[in-house]
Amino acid sequence: MTGDRSEAKTGMRAVQLGAGVAGAFGARLLRLMGADVVQIEAVPSGQSDAGSVVRENQPVAKLARTRSDYLAEGKRSICISYGSKGGHQILERAAAWADCVMISDDHTQPSIPAEFAARSGPGPNVIVVVSPWRRESPREKHKASSAALFAVSGEASLLPGGLGYELFPEAPPLIPRGRIVEYDAGVIAALTCLAASYKKMGEDSERVVLEVTIREAEVSLNRWLISHYLRSSWIEDRSTRAYAYAGLTPCADGYVMFQPTTDAHWAGLVAMLGNPTWALKPDLATYEGRAHHGAEITRELQSWARRLDKATLVRLGLEHGVPVGAFREPREVLGCEQLQARAFFRDYAAGKLPTFAAPVPAACAEDSGYDVGPALLYELGFQEDEVDWLLRSGSLLRAPTTTSQPDGTYLVNDRGDDP
Amino acid sequence: MGEARLPQGANSKEDEASRLLEGVRILDFTFQGAGPYATMLLGLLGADIIKVESATRPDPTRGRENRPYLRSLLFDDVNIGKRSIALNMKTDSGLQVARSLAGRCCAVVDCFRPGVMQRWGLDHKSLRVEHPGIVSASLSATGSTGPLAQLPGYAGIFNAMGGLGALTGYPGGPPTELRTSVDMRVGAMFAVGVMGALIRARLSGHGEFVDFSAVEAVAMLCGEYLLSESLSPGSVPLRLGDRDDEHAPCGVYRAADGQWIALTILSDKDWQCFSEMLTADGALLPEGLETAEDRAAHGDELDLAIGRWVGRHETWEILEAAQETEVAAGTVMDARELCKDPDLTTEEFLLSVPSSADGRQVGVCGAPWAVNGTRPGTTPAPQLGEHTSSVLAEVLNLPPAQVAQLRAEGALL
Numbered sequence: 001m002t003g004d005r006s007e008a009k010t011g012m013r014a015v016q017l018g019a020g021v022a023g024a025f026g027a028r029l030l031r032l033m034g035a036d037v038v039q040i041e042a043v044p045s046g047q048s049d050a051g052s053v054v055r056e057n058q059p060v061a062k063l064a065r066t067r068s069d070y071l072a073e074g075k076r077s078i079c080i081s082y083g084s085k086g087g088h089q090i091l092e093r094a095a096a097w098a099d100c101v102m103i104s105d106d107h108t109q110p111s112i113p114a115e116f117a118a119r120s121g122p123g124p125n126v127i128v129v130v131s132p133w134r135r136e137s138p139r140e141k142h143k144a145s146s147a148a149l150f151a152v153s154g155e156a157s158l159l160p161g162g163l164g165y166e167l168f169p170e171a172p173p174l175i176p177r178g179r180i181v182e183y184d185a186g187v188i189a190a191l192t193c194l195a196a197s198y199k200k201m202g203e204d205s206e207r208v209v210l211e212v213t214i215r216e217a218e219v220s221l222n223r224w225l226i227s228h229y230l231r232s233s234w235i236e237d238r239s240t241r242a243y244a245y246a247g248l249t250p251c252a253d254g255y256v257m258f259q260p261t262t263d264a265h266w267a268g269l270v271a272m273l274g275n276p277t278w279a280l281k282p283d284l285a286t287y288e289g290r291a292h293h294g295a296e297i298t299r300e301l302q303s304w305a306r307r308l309d310k311a312t313l314v315r316l317g318l319e320h321g322v323p324v325g326a327f328r329e330p331r332e333v334l335g336c337e338q339l340q341a342r343a344f345f346r347d348y349a350a351g352k353l354p355t356f357a358a359p360v361p362a363a364c365a366e367d368s369g370y371d372v373g374p375a376l377l378y379e380l381g382f383q384e385d386e387v388d389w390l391l392r393s394g395s396l397l398r399a400p401t402t403t404s405q406p407d408g409t410y411l412v413n414d415r416g417d418d419p
Numbered sequence: 420m421g422e423a424r425l426p427q428g429a430n431s432k433e434d435e436a437s438r439l440l441e442g443v444r445i446l447d448f449t450f451q452g453a454g455p456y457a458t459m460l461l462g463l464l465g466a467d468i469i470k471v472e473s474a475t476r477p478d479p480t481r482g483r484e485n486r487p488y489l490r491s492l493l494f495d496d497v498n499i500g501k502r503s504i505a506l507n508m509k510t511d512s513g514l515q516v517a518r519s520l521a522g523r524c525c526a527v528v529d530c531f532r533p534g535v536m537q538r539w540g541l542d543h544k545s546l547r548v549e550h551p552g553i554v555s556a557s558l559s560a561t562g563s564t565g566p567l568a569q570l571p572g573y574a575g576i577f578n579a580m581g582g583l584g585a586l587t588g589y590p591g592g593p594p595t596e597l598r599t600s601v602d603m604r605v606g607a608m609f610a611v612g613v614m615g616a617l618i619r620a621r622l623s624g625h626g627e628f629v630d631f632s633a634v635e636a637v638a639m640l641c642g643e644y645l646l647s648e649s650l651s652p653g654s655v656p657l658r659l660g661d662r663d664d665e666h667a668p669c670g671v672y673r674a675a676d677g678q679w680i681a682l683t684i685l686s687d688k689d690w691q692c693f694s695e696m697l698t699a700d701g702a703l704l705p706e707g708l709e710t711a712e713d714r715a716a717h718g719d720e721l722d723l724a725i726g727r728w729v730g731r732h733e734t735w736e737i738l739e740a741a742q743e744t745e746v747a748a749g750t751v752m753d754a755r756e757l758c759k760d761p762d763l764t765t766e767e768f769l770l771s772v773p774s775s776a777d778g779r780q781v782g783v784c785g786a787p788w789a790v791n792g793t794r795p796g797t798t799p800a801p802q803l804g805e806h807t808s809s810v811l812a813e814v815l816n817l818p819p820a821q822v823a824q825l826r827a828e829g830a831l832l
Contacts, residue, residue, distance in 0.1 A: 009619075010615070010618050010619055010622060011622065012618070029608075029611055032615075033611065033612075033614070033615030033618070033619075034615060034618070034619060066643045066644075066646045066647040066650065067643040067664075069643075069646060070642045070643040070646050071643075133762070134762050137761075137762045138761075138762075139762060142742060142747070142748075143685060143689075143745050143746065143747040144747050145663075145666065145669070145681075145683030145685060145747035146663070146683075147661065147663065147669055147670075147671070147681040147682075147683050147747070147749070148681045148682075148683060148747040148748055148749030149749060150681070150749075151671065151679070151680070151681035151749035151750060151751045151752065152749040152750060152751075152752050152760075153752070153757075154752060154753070154754065154757050155597075155600050156671070156679075156681070156751045156752075157751050157752065157753040157754075159587075159595060159597070160588065160589075160592075160595045160596065161596060161598075162596050163593050163596075164588060164589070164592060164593055164594075164595055164596070167589075167592055167593065168589050168592055171589055171660075172660075172661060172670070172671035172672065172673065172679055173661075173671055173679050173751050174587060174588065174589070174595055174660070174661065174671075175587075175661045175671065175681065176583065176586075176587045176595070176597065177583070177586035177587045177641075177644075177658075177659065177664075178586065178640070178641065178643065178644065178664070180583070180604075180640055183639075183640050184604060184607070187604070187607045187608050187611060188460075188607060188787055188788060190611050191460060191464070191607065191610050191611050191614055192439075192464065192788050192790075194611065194614040194615060194618060195439040195440050195461075195464040195465075195614060196439050196790070197618065198439065198440065198443075198614070198617060198618050198621065199439040199440070199441075201618070201621060201622075202442075206791070208439070208790060208791060209790075209791055209792075210788055210789070210790055211788060211789045211792075212787065212788045213787060213788075215762070216763070216768055216787035216788075217787040219757065219763060219768075219784060219787070220603070220784050220787040221599075221600040221603040221604060221607075222599070222600055222603075222757075223496045223497070223603075223783060223784040224492065224493050224496050224599055225753075225754040225757065226754055226757055226758060226769065226782060226783075226784060227492045227495060227496050227781055227782055227783050227784075228492055228754065229754035229755055229757075229758055230758060230781065230782030231492055231774075231779075231781050231782070233755075234754075235753050235754050235755055236754070237753060241598075243575075243596075247575065247596060248575075248593060248594065248596050250593070255579075255585075255593055255594050256579070257575045257576050257578070257579040257584070257596070259572075259573045259575050259576055261573065265571070314567075314570070317570065318567065318569065318570050321571060322571070323560075323570070323571045323572050323573055323576050324570075324576070325570075325572060325575070325576035325577070325579040325580040325634075326579060326580060327579040327580075327584050327585045327594040328579065328580055328581075328582050328585055329582070329585045329586075329655075329657060330582055330585075330586070330641065330644045330645050330647075330648035330655045331648055331652060331653075332582075332585075333580075333581070333582040333638055333641070333645055334645055334648060334649055336580075337565070337566055337567075338561050338562075338565040338566055338567040338568075338634070339565075339634075339635065339638065341564065341565035341566060342562050342564055342565050342632065342635070344632075344635055344638070345645075345649075
């Protein structure tokens with residue numbers, strides 16, 4: 001079964017709303033789990049040809065639109081002028097069409113979550129609202145960024161630990177690259193949405209409204225910090241956040257990670273090192289003994305590893321049952337034999353896109369998610385004359401060309417007359 | 420200990436509506452951090468999680484004190500809401516109990532290295548013969564196939580091999596060790612994989628084997644960089660410190676009182692307000708930086724100017740100014756500060772439950788979600804084998820005499 005990443009269908013129909021990355025990643029996971037996802041991109045009225053906020057990208061790093069392409073994979077998309085009559089109609093039809101709606105409530109369209117939750121008509125059964133902060137908290141109206149959310153969630157106080165802190169003790173705490181905080185919340189949003197959908201498969205109960213807070217999803221990952229403090233008042237920080245021995249280790253062509261935790265791992269590591277005298281001392285036979293001599297072990301290991309490259313160290317680790325992993329740059333992840341053997345990547349336009357880690361759900365439609373035209377409007381329940389009006393009135397516009405879909409998408413603006 | 424008085428985590432009637440997975444039973448062979456976090460999340464969603472531990476080799480996060488803290492607290496953190504049975508998997512009757520339990524479950528999950536479940540006859544191929552609808556999900560470092568399938572791994576390895584560690588760090592410095600949180604990230608995504616398979620199994624009547632790789636899960640979190648590198652080799656800059664790909668300035672600065680504060684300018688308009696305020700307060704800023712690209716090009720200058728300004732003010736002044744100018748801001752919070760934050764201590768996100776080790780109350784995080792306005796409650800992490808008899812009676816309908824017989828045979832703890 002491994003490597004079979006063929007398309008799986010659940011029949012679930014999902015709509016993604018809002019400009020936030022968390023909801024977009026959550027909806028991407030729903031797509032990978034077999035849902036049909038329509039991404040509705042709302043452009044503020046009067047900016048109908050400016051492109052949607054969802055497609056703003058990484059101008060600083062000049063990574064042209066790759067985030068939005070990545071997040072939109074396999075989805076269909078329609079872009080509406082929020083507040084326009086045509087846009088409102090499409091939202092209405094989408095709500096009736098969908099089994100579930102994933103809303104990123106980033107305050108750019110504050111009324112959307114409430115409108116959907118209050119609907120009395122058919123669909124959706126499940127609504128997930130992802131917000132940066134808890135509702136009704138003092139921070140509710142504060143603007144949020146990945147860095148700010150990560151900072152208030154605990155882990156920034158620990159980064160970097162180990163070698164990174166030794167080399168840069170005065171540098172500020174580190175924020176992980178990218179939008180990982182929002183991705184983390186997107187995972188929780190997808191999980192809860194799937195669970196609620198599972199429940200709705202078996203019963204005709206009331207609509208389920210799920211609230212996911214990005215900050216709480218992130219704090220939940222650092223739960224051990226909280227429990228240890230509450231129990232013992234013990235606070236770990238960057239200066240103490242180091243492995244007792246080994247850990248991040250420089251080698252001939254980069255860095256590897258050593259995590260020989262158990263006695264069996266240690267025995268494997270000693271054999272891997274060639275049974276040097278220093279490593280055979282009896283007081284290194286237990287974890288406690290090794291921790292006591294951690295600095296010495298780390299020094300010896302670093303000295304040995306500097307002569308070898310990453311591939312050799314990983315191979316030796318595999319042979320001796322020692323947890324060793326190479327720190328891989330993006331090009332190395334792309335070239336990873338293991339990932340390729342498991343068909344983790346598949347062709348996508350001119351690039352490769354990671355499929356999901358589970359074997360079943362991955363391969364989606366070959367498009368990038370920008371294929372919307374009249375067909376989707378029919379599917380949402382519009383009649384032929386209504387679609388004609390949208391087309392003839394010039395209400396459907398092409399969005400700016402993207403890297404992945406030269407044909408572009410369509411925008412529904414608010415310039416057309418009523419049908 | 421700690422400042423907050425936390426609500427008790429016990430279930431209440433209000434929780435019923437939030438138990439979305441009521442009726443779903445999962446046999447849980449996971450241990451350490453990632454797998455247990457996955458099943459904990461599924462448990463908080465209402466699934467009945469039966470944690471199976473070896474009577475002779477229980478989950479290693481139980482009780483061992485080899486760190487400056489009680490290691491068992493990690494167990495308490497990620498095993499709330501579960502039941503525990505302790506089986507001796509080296510006995511035929513212990514294995515038979517496990518197989519019988521699997522047959523009464525919707526899913527069987529594990530985090531062994533490939534091959535262990537097969538040896539026990541608990542792999543998907545064996546189970547589906549009699550239980551075609553069952554979902555099997557196995558979490559391993561790199562998945563069950565491929566040249567590195569047998570590579571052992573922990574969170575630090577997943578972080579390194581998935582690409583996240585190399586992207587994060589100071590310019591010119593080493594990659595960054597992201598550790599325990601990576602286990603949880605992997606676990607959460609594993610739970611999504613299990614949940615998707617449960618839905619499809621319910622629809623089709625056919626169970627699936629979810630062969631889950633932790634390294635692949637981490638690579639998913641770096642997907643945009645992998646795509647960018649693939650489209651344009653060499654295009655992804657590595658370690659940028661606290662700079663952002665999208666917004667500028669973005670950094671972490673130290674206030675006069677020593678507190679680190681993350682600040683991000685999210686739009687050109689916000690920069691205009693913020694820079695005017697800084698200039699009025701005496702900061703010297705380069706002119707004409709209207710776009711994020713412009714500002715990123717002057718990143719060092721801006722970091723210096725903002726750093727100086729932040730360094731002249733107390734934390735509360737910075738946060739107040741940030742709010743006025745619509746700058747996204749957050750203080751770098753440690754455990755003590757998290758535990759004092761009313762956003763977390765109210766709304767039943769932090770709960771108090773008895774420890775599995777000694778019964779003393781411990782504070783744990785509950786569910787990071789609410790269902791129709793209600794937070795799920797939970798129960799404490801179980802003691803080893805706490806529910807062995809009750810699970811065998813309830814799930815397998817074994818009479819007390821038969822349970823006693825199994826115990827006498829050494830199949831149970």
